Amino acid sequence: MNLYASMVRTGIPAAVGWLVALALKVGLDLPADAVTGVLTPAAIVAYYGLFRLAEEHVSPRFGWLLGYARPPKYDSPRPTPAA
Secondary structure, eight states: OHHHHHHHHHHHHHHHHHHHHHHHHHTSOOOHHHIIIIIHHHHHHHHHHHHHHHHHHTOGGGGGGGTSSSOOOOOOOOOOOOO
């Protein structure tokens, strides 16, 4: 389930960032490469950061806006015995 949660929590901000970047381009006279190269990653980072902080400091329910209610938890690697 952690792989699924991490993929969803990566994909949702990417999709929202792309849509926000397209919406921002509507009112601006920008070349297409500026949208894909600058606005899209900036919108993704802003969206993810905002809702990750809200999830951590306000309410865990903000996690749904990232596509999954809880951040993925990863098991720590088991130490291998020394030879």
